[in-house]
Amino acid sequence: MVELPSEQIAHTALEVLEEAGFLLGETSDAARARAPLAPMRASLAFAGPQRGRLEVVTSAALAHELAGGVLGRPLDELDEELARAALGEFVNVLLGHLREWLGTLRKPLECGLPVVAPAASAADWEALVCRPGAVVLEVEGEPLAFTVELENLSEEQR
Amino acid sequence: MTLELLIVDDSPIARAVLEKALRLSHLPLGPLHQAADGAAALELLARTHVDLVFLDLAMPGTDGLEVLRRMRAEPATAATPVIVVSANVEPARVPALNALGVAARLQKPFRPEVLRRLVQAVLGVRHG
Numbered sequence: 001m002v003e004l005p006s007e008q009i010a011h012t013a014l015e016v017l018e019e020a021g022f023l024l025g026e027t028s029d030a031a032r033a034r035a036p037l038a039p040m041r042a043s044l045a046f047a048g049p050q051r052g053r054l055e056v057v058t059s060a061a062l063a064h065e066l067a068g069g070v071l072g073r074p075l076d077e078l079d080e081e082l083a084r085a086a087l088g089e090f091v092n093v094l095l096g097h098l099r100e101w102l103g104t105l106r107k108p109l110e111c112g113l114p115v116v117a118p119a120a121s122a123a124d125w126e127a128l129v130c131r132p133g134a135v136v137l138e139v140e141g142e143p144l145a146f147t148v149e150l151e152n153l154s155e156e157q158r
Numbered sequence: 159m160t161l162e163l164l165i166v167d168d169s170p171i172a173r174a175v176l177e178k179a180l181r182l183s184h185l186p187l188g189p190l191h192q193a194a195d196g197a198a199a200l201e202l203l204a205r206t207h208v209d210l211v212f213l214d215l216a217m218p219g220t221d222g223l224e225v226l227r228r229m230r231a232e233p234a235t236a237a238t239p240v241i242v243v244s245a246n247v248e249p250a251r252v253p254a255l256n257a258l259g260v261a262a263r264l265q266k267p268f269r270p271e272v273l274r275r276l277v278q279a280v281l282g283v284r285h286g
Contacts (some may be wrong), residue, residue: 018266020266048248067171071171071174072178081170082170082171085169085170085171086171088169088171089172092169092216092245092246093245094269096245096265096266099246109248110200111216111244112216112245113216113217115220122272137262
């Protein structure tokens with residue numbers, strides 16, 4: 001399994017949240033034990049020199065905050081479609097910023113389309129934060145976790 | 159002179175952000191069209207002249223590259239300037255985009271002043 005530098009990718013995620021949505025956060029071990037209320041899950045598959053999936057779970061409240069921050073609109077003007085779209089954009093932009101750790105020299109990184117759906121339950125959160133390399137953040141008081149899962153590729157596949 | 163622009167992106171929030179940034183840009187804006195997919199964009203371009211297209215690459219159905227190819231194959235849009243807007247433009251893809259006459263690339267997230275400078279550079283316009 002290829003290991004990504006968790007500390008640096010946490011820092012990158014926090015920069016993206018701040019730059020795109022004016023949201024402030026920090027890495028948080030305490031947040032690991034706090035499953036988000038009304039959790040939402042977003043994922044984005046990619047292929048190229050590395051093949052894998054970026055997966056994010058956070059609260060619907062934070063997805064709304066993100067949409068509000070990105071658009072500069074009050075939360076009561078935002079619907080769930082915009083919150084889902086904001087979370088989808090977040091995984092899209094985050095993956096773009098993580099590219100330097102995914103290796104792009106031989107083949108371009110081909111990204112799929114973000115898939116955003118309400119998570120089935122708090123168990124999704126627990127499963128995600130227990131994965132090796134999971135990054136857990138507390139953003140504007142809300143928990144957010146993500147993982148970058150990489151498949152092992154043979155030299156020929158690379 | 160005002161600018162008639164088209165934003166092509168499947169994400170409603172990406173379209174809204176770009177629209178907001180354009181409205182704040184002090185550029186001389188005219189009609190601002192939006193399309194949520196490539197097919198809708200091509201349909202609009204077939205009946206409407208626009209001065210500039212902002213094009214997302216990753217879209218379901220007809221993706222941005224296909225939109226670009228079809229635009230270049232149509233005399234009416236063969237020379238329409240296109241700015242590719244994406245979070246994930248691979249350096250390895252740049253030659254192909256350049257070959258299709260992409261005027262510039264806008265990396266997400268972006269700041270309004272970056273957008274303004276880019277449009278000014280591509281279209282040679284000044285503040286409205």
